[in-house]
Amino acid sequence: MKNAQCKKCLRKFNEKDIYTIQQFQYRKKPPYDWTREFFKTLEIGEWDSFCENCIMEYSKISTEAWRND
Ligand SMILES: [Zn+2]
Secondary structure (H helix, E strand, O other), X not given: OOOEEOOOOOOXXXXXXXXXXXXXXHOOOOOHHHHHHHHHHOOOOOOOOEXXXXXXXXXXXXXXXXXXX
């Protein structure tokens, strides 16, 4: 059942394939506190659901922003 929806691209997908920014806790850099603040400015919280493609994109965007900070 495709009953989850990506907040970014609005695509529907299976609930088991949900990604959230919480997975960025496991990155070494940027620190998770920084990551959380960064996404707050984009109005994205820890419980917002994203598909794999969009979370990968956010991963890239946030890493680049961290480097340019
Ligand atoms: Zn998406």
